[in-house]
Amino acid sequence: MSQRPVLYYFNGRGKMESIRWLLTVAEVDYDEIFLTSREQFVKLLDDGAFMFQQVPMVEIDGMRLIQSKAILNYIAEKYNLHGNDIKERVQINMYTEGLMDLMEMIMVLPFSADPKSKLDNIETKAKERYLPVFEKALTDSVHLVGGRLTCADVYLTECTLMLEEKFTAILKDFPAVKAFQGRMLLIPAISRFLLPGSKRKPQPDEVYVKTAKEVLNLNFTFP
Known part of the structure; x- marks a missing residue:
């Protein structure tokens, strides 16, 4: 190999x-x-x-x-992009599972019979179920878990960009998430x-x- x-x-x-x-x-x-x-x-x-x-x-x-x-x-x-201990890892896993659920809704759109009809549902769930969780977590914190970069931060960055491709202004009511995204996009590996x-x-x-x-x-x- x-x-x-x-x-x-x-x-x-x-x-x-x-x-x-x-x-x-x-x-x-x-x-x-x-x-x-x-x-x-x-x-x-x-x-x-x-x-x-x-x-x-x-x-x-x-x-x-x-x-x-x-x-x-x-x-x-x-x-070293997971948690430092079992409690941090389970927090990361909870955030990750939620993000994967949301991203999967977007992933299957091209394989759906009527993708446009599903967009409103995705936007509503993103605004009411998912983004408020991350807005709260990031209001007084630079990262989601443990005060350092983890995989949860990476997936959230990917997810916010996917959402903005479909709903340009979706982060306007989530300033902490938008600020977080801005910080993540400055990481050299991500910017490249x-x-x-x-x-x-x-x-x-x-x-x-x-x-x-x-x-x-x-x-x-x-x-």
Whole structure:
């Protein structure tokens, strides 16, 4: 296996994007193998690469890791981006689970039969359920947990940018979250990641959706 992590996924965001974000903030270089055909996916399945027959998959430290949460937790622990003790880790995990729930609502939009009809629901939930939690946590704190940079901060940054792509002014009533985002965007690794030509993926388009459906043999859309 490569000395650098190798990421197996489509050439798009999806559940791999948070992994890219976390490796970027940890300043870890990685390679990517993009899945482009059903035959390629089946060959990797036959070779035993994909536990549970699914992606994302990351080759790292002589292991093939499956399940995005497990991958993210491993990277966070390895690069000191998790909590200092069990209490900090559970706080981080609670924030993370909430952020992943919100981001997943956005991730599935391109695969939905009527994505526009779901946007109002996402915006409402973001404003009423999720963003108030982070606004409160950041009102008197620079970081979410433990007074230092953790994976929860990274995911919140990713999430706020995703939200602003859909709802430009969504953070106007959450000044602490907006200020936090501004601080995070000054981190050199993040500022480089946001430049054109970086490994950050663009918003999903029809090519990404078509490829994912063909590779995974999906013949349905989300309701």
